Amino acid sequence: MGIARRDEVGQRSETVRRANLSAIVRELHLSGPLTRSELVAHTGLTRSAIRGLIGELVSADIVSEEKAEPLGLPGRPSPVVKPNPTATAVLALDILVDSSAAALVGLGGVVMEQVRVDRPRGHFGVDEVIAELAELADTVRKRRPDTDPLIGVGVAVVGMVRRADGFVSMAPNLGWRDVALAARLAEVLGTTAPISIANEADLGALAELRRGVSVSAGDVLFISGEVGVGGGLIVGGEALTGSSGYGGEIGHMPINPAGLSCRCGSVGCWETEVGEEALLRRAERPPGGGRQAVDDLLRDAAAGMPVALLALEEEGQWLGRGLAGLVNVFNPRQIVLGGLIGRIYPFVAELLERELDRLALPGSRDLVRIVPASLGVDAALLGAAELAFEPLLNDPGAWIGPRRAAALLGAGA
Numbered sequence: 001m002g003i004a005r006r007d008e009v010g011q012r013s014e015t016v017r018r019a020n021l022s023a024i025v026r027e028l029h030l031s032g033p034l035t036r037s038e039l040v041a042h043t044g045l046t047r048s049a050i051r052g053l054i055g056e057l058v059s060a061d062i063v064s065e066e067k068a069e070p071l072g073l074p075g076r077p078s079p080v081v082k083p084n085p086t087a088t089a090v091l092a093l094d095i096l097v098d099s100s101a102a103a104l105v106g107l108g109g110v111v112m113e114q115v116r117v118d119r120p121r122g123h124f125g126v127d128e129v130i131a132e133l134a135e136l137a138d139t140v141r142k143r144r145p146d147t148d149p150l151i152g153v154g155v156a157v158v159g160m161v162r163r164a165d166g167f168v169s170m171a172p173n174l175g176w177r178d179v180a181l182a183a184r185l186a187e188v189l190g191t192t193a194p195i196s197i198a199n200e201a202d203l204g205a206l207a208e209l210r211r212g213v214s215v216s217a218g219d220v221l222f223i224s225g226e227v228g229v230g231g232g233l234i235v236g237g238e239a240l241t242g243s244s245g246y247g248g249e250i251g252h253m254p255i256n257p258a259g260l261s262c263r264c265g266s267v268g269c270w271e272t273e274v275g276e277e278a279l280l281r282r283a284e285r286p287p288g289g290g291r292q293a294v295d296d297l298l299r300d301a302a303a304g305m306p307v308a309l310l311a312l313e314e315e316g317q318w319l320g321r322g323l324a325g326l327v328n329v330f331n332p333r334q335i336v337l338g339g340l341i342g343r344i345y346p347f348v349a350e351l352l353e354r355e356l357d358r359l360a361l362p363g364s365r366d367l368v369r370i371v372p373a374s375l376g377v378d379a380a381l382l383g384a385a386e387l388a389f390e391p392l393l394n395d396p397g398a399w400i401g402p403r404r405a406a407a408l409l410g411a412g413a
Contacts, residue, residue, distance in 0.1 A: 018397040020045055021053055025396045028063060028083045029107055029389065030210060035078035054081055060403040061087040062107070062396060083108035089147040090388035091140070091191070093133050094156040094200060094381040097121055097173045097227045098290065100129065101378070102136035104144050105385035107392075109211055112147065113140040114381075121227065121290060126179050134188040150193040151399075154388030156200040156380035157181065158228065163245035166197035172263035173228045196387045200224065202239055202248055203383025204373070205232025208336050210386055213374040221332040222373070223250070223323075224380075225341040226291075228263075229271035233330060251275070255322055273318035276340050282311035294340060301347055309347075316348030320355025327360045327368050338373035345372050 023043045028034060034042065039050050057063045066080050085106020092103045101116035115136055133155075141147070159171025166182025182195045189195075205222030208214040214222075214234070222232040229251030233240040241247045251271035252264050259268030272278060276294060277287040283297050284307060301308035323335060337345050345352075349370070356365050375382060392399060 014397075017053075018395055020049060021057065021396040021400075022394055024050070024053055024081075025057065025062065025083075025107075026393045028081060029109070029393060032108055033080050033082040035080050037078040039081060056400055057396065060396075060400040062392075062399065062403070083110075085110040085112065086144075086146050088151055088392070089144075090151050090385050091137055091153045091189075091193070092155075092381050092385035092388060093137065093153065093185075094203075094384055095129055095133070095158065095174070096200065096377075096380070097158055099377070100132050100136060101381050102133065102140050103378075103381055103385065104140045104147050105382070105388075106147070107151075107389070109382070109385070111382075111385075113143045114378075115139055116377075116381075121288065124174060126176060126181075126184065129174075130181075130184050130188055133185065137189055150191055151392050152193045152388035152390075153185070153189065153191060153195040154203075154384035154386070155181065155185065155195065155197040156203040156384040156387075157197060158200050158230065160246045160249060161197050161199050163196070163198055163241065166195060168197075169246070170264070194388075194391060196390070198241075198245065198384070198387055199230060199232070199248060200380035200383075201230030202232040202241055203387060204230075204338055204375070204379035205234050205336070205383070206239060206386050207375055207379045207381075207383035208338075208373055209234050209237070211375065211382055212336075212379070213371050214334055214336055217334040219331070219333040220336060221326055221330060221334070222336045222338060223341055224338040224373075225251070225271070225275060226339045227276050229275055229341070231326075233332070235330075250322070250326065253322065253325070255318070255325075270318070270322045274315055274322065274341070278318075279311055279315050279340070279344070282314050283308050294343065298343065298347070312344060312347045313351065315344065316351035317355065319348065320352045321359060323352065323370075324356050324359035327356065327364045331364045332368055335368060335370045336373050337370065338375075338379055339377075342372040345370075 027042050036050050040047055058065055064082050064084050085108055088107040089104055092105055094101045098121045099116055099118045103114040104112045106112055159168045161168055168179040168181045170177050182197050185195055201224040204224050214220045218237045220234040224230045231248045231250035252269045254268050255270045256268035260272045261267055262269035262272050280287050280293055285293055297308050301312055
């Protein structure tokens with residue numbers, strides 16, 4: 001075995017230091033305030049290592065440290081380490097079929113400001129939506145000027161997104177094709193923070209995993225449905241998005257060869273059988289009624305109206321068939337139903353379980369559990385915030401030097 005050169009040892013030491021900083025910041029972001037003793041237990045680092053690394057993070061204003069309340073026990077209580085949300089914040093944006101939203105979210109998942117605006121359904125030009133997002137972003141940032149500079153910007157969009165550069169290749173329910181969304185947003189937002197963009201269902205899955213109903217689950221299939229149907233898959237705690245980020249377009253699985261034409265240009269996609277328009281069509285209602293029309297239908301179903309109940313039954317059958325196929329392919333531990341599909345879940349829960357019993361492979365079927373989403377319409381927005389935090393969580397060390405320098409410059413002024 002050769003002897004490592006001093007520069008190699010130094011490089012390895014720096015790599016270990018950065019990895020340890022990442023472990024601490026990620027734990028605080030996901031778990032909230034922790035004592036030093038709890039951080040030792042959660043990360044496996046030594047007390048002396050924790051003490052030194054916390055000092056670095058405090059000097060960069062990423063975390064703060066406070067004395068713990070005495071508990072009347074022997075010994076000195078361990079100091080409490082807290083994420084600093086005001087000084088370490090991201091801007092989250094989302095673009096849904098019928099609304100847009102912006103939020104300022106601090107380290108630890110603290111939502112400090114949020115605004116959402118609804119718009120009529122239909123195809124909206126890219127320029128119009130970007131202008132709307134810029135206005136929303138300006139609104140939340142003006143409310144909290146103390147959050148500048150931003151760590152990053154995360155964006156959720158109902159479409160197929162190439163994550164590497166934020167390019168939206170197709171968003172059928174918005175009427176978009178080949179949109180360089182990240183580049184366009186960079187022009188109007190007035191920030192030098194990195195911009196990360198992903199599909200809204202992928203980010204909904206991420207949000208439920210970190211902040212919602214899937215916190216204790218490592219293998220999750222998230223299904224989001226309104227006008228269209230999208231999916232996000234978490235395997236071993238990591239997102240499975242495909243080679244370019246286009247994975248998870250489960251709404252465009254061809255499921256009915258004799259079905260209807262889809263907005264994507266294909267025929268018989270799953271979302272033509274389980275989306276909002278399919279449900280309203282089966283209930284003999286106008287297809288463009290939106291959420292209010294669905295609410296009316298669910299009220300009629302709760303009152304026992306046969307047409308509404310039959311529409312939900314057929315919807316549930318197609319939903320169950322698609323879910324069974326996904327269970328057979330991906331073997332998730334948990335299926336989380338969001339959006340429209342989460343709203344109709346109480347009416348189709350038994351039917352879904354029967355379809356899985358009938359069509360899913362026994363081993364996978366025995367493991368999986370179906371649950372409604374917990375974060376509602378804001379799931380993708382919160383997931384966008386989590387996406388924007390990733391550069392910091394992966395390498396806090398890259399932020400410490402510049403933030404220390406900025407703090408010193410500010411003190412000198």
